[in-house]
Amino acid sequence: MSHPQTVFTQTEFHGPSLLLSRRSTIARATVKAQLQKLKDTGRYHCFSLKWQPIYDDRSRWPCPAPMYWDSDVAKWIEGACYLLSDAYDAEVDAAVRELADMIRGAQQEDGYLNTWFTIAEPGKRWTNIRDQHELYNAGHLIEAALAHSSYYKNNLLIEPIEKYVKYICTVIGPGPDQKHAYPGHPETELALLRLYTTTGNKEAYDLARYFVEERGNKTGQDGLPYYDWERRQRGDSPWTRSDSYQMHDSNWYNQAHAPILEQKSVEGHAVRAMYLLTGVADLVCLDELGIQSFARKGDYREALTRLWNNLVDKKMYLTGGIGSMWQWEGFGIDYFLPQGSDEGGCYNETCASIGVIMLAERLLHLDLNSKYADIMELCLYNAVMTGLSLEGTEFTYVNQLASSDADRNRREDWFDTSCCPPNVMRLFGSLGGYLWDYGCKGKDAYVNVHLYTTAKVTFPVEDEQIVLEQKSNWPWEGNVLFLLQAPTSASVTLRLRIPSWARGKFTLTPSYKSAKLEKGYLVLPSAYTTANKAFSIQIDGFQPRFISPHPYTNQNTLTLARGPLIYCVEDVDNPWEQDHFRNVGIRSDSEVTERDEEVDQIGERYIALRSACWIRTIDDRAELESGVEPGLSHPRTGVTGKEVLTFIPYYLRANRGGKGHMRVGLLKR
Amino acid sequence: MSHPQTVFTQTEFHGPSLLLSRRSTIARATVKAQLQKLKDTGRYHCFSLKWQPIYDDRSRWPCPAPMYWDSDVAKWIEGACYLLSDAYDAEVDAAVRELADMIRGAQQEDGYLNTWFTIAEPGKRWTNIRDQHELYNAGHLIEAALAHSSYYKNNLLIEPIEKYVKYICTVIGPGPDQKHAYPGHPETELALLRLYTTTGNKEAYDLARYFVEERGNKTGQDGLPYYDWERRQRGDSPWTRSDSYQMHDSNWYNQAHAPILEQKSVEGHAVRAMYLLTGVADLVCLDELGIQSFARKGDYREALTRLWNNLVDKKMYLTGGIGSMWQWEGFGIDYFLPQGSDEGGCYNETCASIGVIMLAERLLHLDLNSKYADIMELCLYNAVMTGLSLEGTEFTYVNQLASSDADRNRREDWFDTSCCPPNVMRLFGSLGGYLWDYGCKGKDAYVNVHLYTTAKVTFPVEDEQIVLEQKSNWPWEGNVLFLLQAPTSASVTLRLRIPSWARGKFTLTPSYKSAKLEKGYLVLPSAYTTANKAFSIQIDGFQPRFISPHPYTNQNTLTLARGPLIYCVEDVDNPWEQDHFRNVGIRSDSEVTERDEEVDQIGERYIALRSACWIRTIDDRAELESGVEPGLSHPRTGVTGKEVLTFIPYYLRANRGGKGHMRVGLLKR
Structure with missing residues (x-):
């Protein structure tokens, strides 16, 4: 199988698009801004193994921030390597080289490679695998090494990392003298499987498989779950x-409460859950390819489906955000999806929705169904893209659907736990790999188009090559022009996703009577692609529409959407609003108008929406006078004079000043 | 000041009423059923100081159930003593005497009196005052002793308890060698103040006052908050x-996050919060009487008002239940009031609403305002009365507003933590004391009538006595007849509460033109009471009405209420319902009819309500087919054929079988 992180180089964003605009900003501004942050905070030099004062700060127990500095550096290296090929920068290049040298130098005799346990807590290696990110860091180092070797065409990072993997395999595994452990923060699994896929490292495959199969074993070590055993060892x-x-024994926090095959719902820390399932999906993909069989074949696929459905049907926000609970940065109970802190939660970490995108991409390999690509697109254009400022130097970590006085609609230039900023860099760096998947068997080639934009993919078919080009003004307009170049001998099947919000409405030009829709993809067989090297599809659904969350969420709200974009309101466009739009409502029968807008100075264009709204009044005075019945007699609320509300795409929020008031779901009548 | 627990003996429930019916059931059935449970579980003999196997079970850390067995026994003694005077029972009498003997025998040389730390963990006294209920147990022993001495007219329990208080005063206090501690579970404060009020024990007063003033001191012991200091001592x-x-340092759990004067909202464990504030109110009442001044006079009154308003306006359910969070049996954020487990919470411990009643009663002494009495009545007839089965032998601990598959509408005959059953006994035992307060200054007497029922109070005015009698069919009808007997020389002012739900509508007969309404009380001065020894008031509000919780709760629901009663629906009356009435709605413009009903066998009469309803349909199939947008396009819901819904008073739920489906708030359109 192919991974987006590997094949993205075959895709070129060869004309203007919103995605290219973001990717260029990241290449131009984000990479260097983050490099500066790495340097300012001490992260950059952690692999030099020099002691830093922050190592003494144990106020964040059990996981002080420097405990995962390795991963921050690794993710930056990975993202930088993805972007260097398109946007070479000597300073970035030099930094990556220097970091690679430092990482090589930080490796211990036995292969161990982790800065915290080498500098700050020597002798405590592998004593708290549950909480202390040791394997997580290893995973990100693997991914950095893969990106590095792909760009630099050398083994300077792969070599020490493979040595580290070999060492980990001596410590962890099924043997009687080994730790029967698995990562507290999953990620290592998918990294090991990418390592295996790229280099054929069989130990990496075996270790990943062991992690997946051992996870949640209730009698894994001396008759105890591994994390319990480990805790007892620590006293x-x-x-x-x-x-x-x-609570105590809340092992669902890191998805270790039960074997994956027995897990009924997605639970706990959202990023961990997504990374874990991405690894599982990778393993199932490899299994499908006949590379290795699971002990219990087939079941993991069922588990993936079950957990995906729970995620999407009951635990996902309209924006593609996941995780309503701040305390464990993860999932609440089914349908518990309040919009913001003053309603009881809403977390939606940027990384978590990046994880959804990764998982969805893997699932498309197992089951080409547009429902996965639809979610991938939803997350990309909304929950994830909102995490990056227009200038590329500010970020959000939490992406609520409504602000409150306690949590305003604001950005930061860095975080103590800074997983999200480099993750956006990694995703956009390898974004070309998510647009489509493709391949060939002899002369029979296929391209499954998941995301529309303006881009061109080139891949070999036997000794020649296929080039497929798409041009569109997505996400603003639904018309996508395709140009196919293929050897005359090749037989090319194209599959084009019809988004669910298009409600099955689209126009193919030239038309093709026997075109079939299979699981949300319009199939264009070689008969069509041979006859039509240029064709276009006009996808419907770009008129504004009203959507609502599931009724069981108790969110009696309406939200405006248009194409793949979810809209929100901000006080900067609606300065009359004083209370986070908490009492502002819209009606689904109101007229919605569109207006082309541009963000001053930056020149970013977008379509704003406008619609009449109503204001809920609450008779607090009546309440106070009666004093009594909590929940005074019905009705206590009224409706007053209308204002006109201006909506912007959610991804654009917190870029243009204002008081920090924002809301996605408005009251419904 | 007077306490209901002291003066209730002056009130007689001299004719049939719902309150008398419950009190009689408790006296007849509950007292003995609970005595049996005390015996079956080992509690009864804990004061014999014999080791029991359960003492070895430390699975519930840091507070195994036997750690608060002392309080279970004490609360039973207290309740039994309240009820013995009206319903003498030789077995109960003998048990109280035997328990008193055992308690006397359990006291240690130095005065210490606690079974757990004497038998199970000797040497660990006062090492975890935060979590281990040592002072809480002492408080309930004080209350038991007061009830015991009042009924038995001897000092058999008061004597060892006063000795224990004297001992505690050596351990805890402001001195340099004392612990600057305060109860982890407040209750001791109000018990000490009752002890002081009854016996004049000044040490008790001083200790209570110390507890209140020291609480939340951030530098109380060696520059640390006491609980932090104590934790460090334990290592x-x-x-x-x-x-x-x-979280760690969640000292708001037991209201120790800040000094009481600085607390902005009610937080943490709901029972603890109510008991604490009741103690504070007691102290302020005593202060008003000029007995002792606070260091910062006046401020505590303001704090009480602030915290009461937060409680009632933002953290109370329609039923008078408080506490939406299961994990800490307490408060969520403002307006977070989901109806049941499948919506994210709803706890409403019976004891917590008993605590509200106690607090409201104290506040009425400070500020005669019907808003306190309204809440007292709301809690009594709904959140509290629902905690006891009609037969008096089964209980609820948690009182949700909607059942779910995980938490059905059911009762138990006991709980491991069995605070609620004896608390209901204590409350109903002393209930007469909550109906009214009264007193005199020379010949000028007053009675403030808070609750309507059928009852008679007799109290002295100089050498003679006043008897005030009320007769009504409350809570079913609003007509209350009053008969006053008073010495001709006495001048009697009556104040009658006009409930807020009466919306100011009432009829006094004979009428009185210059009658004034002061803070929700109709004032009848001596001019009226001298002229009219018999009069009646007809209070409006007994037609069914629709109420809704505050809009910020996101509960888009309607609830039926009638007079002081909140109604609910149960599957036993509506057997067509299969999903906890989750998709059932009513309309506020629907006709509601009433029907007199009777519970078979038991003969309990009540008024049922009936109204048309509608059913929400959710197009889950459309959702699955589209697959995609979490929150499919609006509208996804529909409305189908009507059924007729039968409502019963919430207090009657879970008495008549059924599947355990119940709901208070139904969907609103």
């Missing part, structure tokens, strides 16, 4: 737990 | 915490 009470653990 | 990590603590 910790079961009631000694980090703030992320709601 | 515990800050991250070692019971499951009730959401």
